[in-house]
Amino acid sequence: QDLAAALAELERMVGLEPVKQQIRALSAQMRMSRLREARGLPAAAPKRHFVFSGPSGTGKTTVARLLGRLFHALGLLESDRLVEAQRPDLVGEYLGQTAVKTGELIDSALGGVLFVDEAYALAGSGYTKGDAYGDEALQVLLKRAEDDRDRLVIVLAGYPEGMDRLLVANPGLTSRFTTRVEFPSYDAGDLARIADHLAAACGDVWDEDSGAELRSITAHVCEEGWIDELGNARFMRTLYEKACAYRDLRLIGLPGEPDREELTTLRLPDLLQAYGETAGGRF
Template identity: 40%
Template sequence: MSGRSVPSRQINIVLRGPEPPAAPLAEAEIQPAAKRTPSEGPLSDIFKELEQMIGLDNVKELVHEIYALLQISRFRADAGLVHNSHVYHMIFKGSPGTGKTTVARLMGRMFHAMGVLSKGHFIEVERADLVGEYIGHTALKTRELMKKAMGGILFIDEAYSLARGGDKDFGKEAIDCLVKGMEDKKNEFILILAGYPDEMEQFLATNPGLPSRFPIQVDFEDYSIDQLIQITEHMAKEREYVLLPSAVSKLKQHLAEEKAASWRSFSNARYVRNVLEKSMRHQAVRLLSQYTSAPSKQELMAIRPEDLKLK
């Protein structure tokens, strides 16, 4: 055995303090991100239609919120977390022609695509469809319509008309029947009541139980002049017509006068649609009188100021 010594190994021990506690989840920094929407399938088509609609920013925000809630509810279910169902009965408040019916139809399709509604069909009714002629008839008619709406949307326009007849009117019976049905079948169909803002507020005040049963209330603002021009040009493009700049100027001036004179009854997009279709008829008469043979493609498409025969 040799007399060589074996060198000792030096072991360095580093003492560390306890790991700092992780930041609470609620305090974690969240980076802002763009809104996520479906990239394909029926939902993608629905969101494309929504984004193409002029204005309606608060409505678009609501649809995004509902979509996000439903999507996260799916993730919560997959993670074994509580995922309670929500009530989606709604009040739409706004003037005629502001997109209430169009949005209601779109929501029916979205809820169907997300699995909330089994069918997603759309049933539009008014007072005459609900109110009967004798005691008991109204409840029968109302229950029948709710039955038809199961799995879809029941849309009642000018819903405040149900409360106009007073306590002895059969409209009150329809309201009571709707209140019971929307509570008993709250997850089987969605009820949307629509009408003018002031009248809808008065209507909700007629029954203490009504406001709490409609957790979603949406205001549909009147369109501005510029938005109405955009809507008109979009409608014309769909029909393969073009409003010449001079026609646009004439229409813009007319809309400003019309809105100022009849703001209470102005029908927004419905009004400009009627104006456009009337101008198409006038254009057809003008072209037939000007040309003995087929006009050019450009002339067939052009809406001129003289075609806008306004009041």
């Protein structure tokens, strides 16, 4: 039941078909592996460590959380807990402290998923021969990925070019993190559907004019190549939330009390003001 619920939530995510296909295949492999074990057949150990590569706002953290639920539902993890971290959570103020700090972070994630966002930041260039602090954290991650492979799932995430740089600089990672999941940017249609879903989840609707303008905006930011910089789904959430704020500001200035329709309808002026504030001067 938990497995079916996690997979159903995956399917409800807008777009991301290549990602969904990989997670479906992974789930099927894990389920068949357990069935083989139950029948006394040899079974390959499930892949437990992943590289998630894609622009900001494309669902990497959400999918990592669902991955934890899948592993937990199949009895491969003690819990579905996700521990999120970035470079400052792993790197100490001096050499030696980093190993301790990284080890303690990993300890806190045992039994669940450790999600390291912007993992490429661990391959900086603070020293002539590289980043000694980041390298120390990576060496601990690599060792614990092997030593605790039955109790831990690790996801290293970041934008594609940064993750390429990280993997090239640290060949040991490719032998431990053998599965790479590529998260594509959202297209204009997906972005509009995300905005529709965000509104519907809160009982709101875009009226005809704002709905048409919304689709014009999503097409424009994609055509101009701005969407990754703006943050994909994160941009749509910010746009929706600001449109709601401008709607409320508009309604408070009207005489009398707004009715239910007015309280839940987002109109063209609300969206245009929100876009003007959110787009950072891009028109």
